Amino acid sequence: MSHPVRRLHSLHIRQGHPDFLDLPWELPLEAWSERSPRVVEVPRGLSRHVVLFVSYGATIYAFKETPARVAQREYDLLRGLEDRRLPSVVPVGLAIQTEAGHDSVPDDRPAMLITQYLASSLPYRALFMQQGLERYRSRLLDAMAGLLVRLHLGGFFWGDCSLSNVLFRRDAGELQAYAVDAETSELHEQLSPGQREMDLQIMEENVAGGLADLAARVELPEELPAELEAWQETATSIRQRYERLWAEINRELILQPHESYRIHERIRTLNDLGFSVGEVELLASAQGSQLRMRTIVTDREYHRHQLHTLTGIVAEERQASLLLNEMQEMKATLTRKLDRSVPLSVAAFRWLDERYHPALSQLQKDLGRAADTAELYCQVLEHKWFLSERAKRDVGLDAALQDYVTLSRKQPGIAPLVEDATRAAQEASEFAPALEADADVLPPRSVT
Numbered sequence: 042m043s044h045p046v047r048r049l050h051s052l053h054i055r056q057g058h059p060d061f062l063d064l065p066w067e068l069p070l071e072a073w074s075e076r077s078p079r080v081v082e083v084p085r086g087l088s089r090h091v092v093l094f095v096s097y098g099a100t101i102y103a104f105k106e107t108p109a110r111v112a113q114r115e116y117d118l119l120r121g122l123e124d125r126r127l128p129s130v131v132p133v134g135l136a137i138q139t140e141a142g143h144d145s146v147p148d149d150r151p152a153m154l155i156t157q158y159l160a161s162s163l164p165y166r167a168l169f170m171q172q173g174l175e176r177y178r179s180r181l182l183d184a185m186a187g188l189l190v191r192l193h194l195g196g197f198f199w200g201d202c203s204l205s206n207v208l209f210r211r212d213a214g215e216l217q218a219y220a221v222d223a224e225t226s227e228l229h230e231q232l233s234p235g236q237r238e239m240d241l242q243i244m245e246e247n248v249a250g251g252l253a254d255l256a257a258r259v260e261l262p263e264e265l266p267a268e269l270e271a272w273q274e275t276a277t278s279i280r281q282r283y284e285r286l287w288a289e290i291n292r293e294l295i296l297q298p299h300e301s302y303r304i305h306e307r308i309r310t311l312n313d314l315g316f317s318v319g320e321v322e323l324l325a326s327a328q329g330s331q332l333r334m335r336t337i338v339t340d341r342e343y344h345r346h347q348l349h350t351l352t353g354i355v356a357e358e359r360q361a362s363l364l365l366n367e368m369q370e371m372k373a374t375l376t377r378k379l380d381r382s383v384p385l386s387v388a389a390f391r392w393l394d395e396r397y398h399p400a401l402s403q404l405q406k407d408l409g410r411a412a413d414t415a416e417l418y419c420q421v422l423e424h425k426w427f428l429s430e431r432a433k434r435d436v437g438l439d440a441a442l443q444d445y446v447t448l449s450r451k452q453p454g455i456a457p458l459v460e461d462a463t464r465a466a467q468e469a470s471e472f473a474p475a476l477e478a479d480a481d482v483l484p485p486r487s488v489t
């Protein structure tokens with residue numbers, strides 16, 4: 042098929058990424074698959090725009106074509122989300138093309154928003170259709186509700202929350218959700234109740250519509266959880282989970298001046314839900330005899346931060362919480378053995394050296410490269426608990442690891458491994474050097 046000739050007009054790329062100049066910029070995105078060996082297939086959601094994935098070594102990028110004005114706006118919004126440390130795809134760059142005969146309004150030029158592919162992410166369709174992922178389906182509701190709460194706390198009005206605009210990552214038996222597609226969004230200092238309500242209504246409409254659409258296109262699995270059977274109820278259930286979580290986070294506590302332990306209790310409850318508490322406000326009540334306590338949560342990454350500080354491992358929130366528990370166990374065992382208190386940092390070091398790294402290198406030998414190492418390790422831990430419960434004794438990590446390997450070989454799809462197709466594509470495409478700093482790359486031929 043022939044296309045009107047395009048040219049690269051400008052390309053803005055953030056530090057640490059390739060310059061992308063070897064891509065077929067003279068073509069619209071829809072024609073890239075035929076021309077560039079870098080284009081790869083990955084599981085993805087539905088979209089109105091053309092969206093393609095391109096691989097540079099081990100890193101995959103998503104390219105979405107929209108008019109320049111729209112792409113710039115979405116790029117800015119995603120940068121804003123990143124600055125506020127909210128869970129979303131990360132913007133990498135913005136490319137603007139020119140098209141012969143269609144260049145009168147610069148804002149309407151064809152453009153491409155480039156984002157980093159969210160590694161190991163699953164679009165909701167994969168959760169419904171891929172074998173081995175059944176257990177996650179009902180988790181999807183909590184994950185979506187949790188995502189909306191976090192975005193709203195951060196002042197993000199989404200305007201288009203839908204199943205297709207959320208990506209899910211496995212998180213030690215649960216799911217974490219990330220926003221993709223911020224085309225219709227707005228960032229504010231704080232959202233009003235009206236803005237939050239509007240976003241919830243849009244979410245309900247989109248989710249019910251998305252599920253009805255999915256049912257019309259594919260045969261949904263028979264063992265669909267009851268909650269997901271009725272489209273409208275599913276959407277309502279996400280709202281209810283959202284409202285419960287929102288109320289819990291924003292709950293004010295009334296305490297007596299001598300009840301300071303309740304402050305710690307409240308902080309711990311929020312930490313257990315994964316929220317970091319940035320500030321605690323204590324105000325004297327009108328009568329003066331009581332205190333009103335308000336907590337301000339800053340993010341939902343309490344355990345992630347702690348794990349990262351101790352070990353350098355980047356994990357999801359629940360994964361981090363499980364790994365920290367294992368370190369705490371090790372700390373307790375060491376303390377008992379050595380008959381003196383052992384700091385968590387020492388236990389963390391031993392845990393990395395004696396458990397985490399050896400287990401992962403064994404898994405890599407037996408199963409291949411992990412797409413998500415923390416998740417893989419957590420699955421082995423979970424398997425260990427399962428076997429231990431069945432055997433009514435601690436079966437140990439080695440036995441669990443061996444059994445997990447046997448099980449994963451029998452049932453591919455369970456373990457979060459780099460898929461063969463993606464791996465082949467990654468290995469085939471040669472690695473391009475990364476840019477040292479944010480750059481506007483303007484090849485001389487592109488200036489019109």
Ligand SMILES: Nc1ncnc2c1ncn2[C@@H]1O[C@H](COP(=O)(O)OP(=O)(O)OP(=O)(O)O)[C@@H](O)[C@H]1O
Pocket residue numbers: 084085086087088089090091092103105130131156157158159162164205206207208221222223224
């Ligand atoms: N960075 C990314 N990482 C992983 N998947 C991505 C990424 N960017 C886009 N996708 C996938 O591509 C799909 C389409 O992207 P996106 O929602 O931005 O397109 P759209 O055309 O704006 O969608 P809509 O029809 O909702 O307006 C998403 O559902 C998601 O599955």
Ligand SMILES: [Mg+2]
Pocket residue numbers: 087088089205206221222
């Ligand atoms: Mg979308």
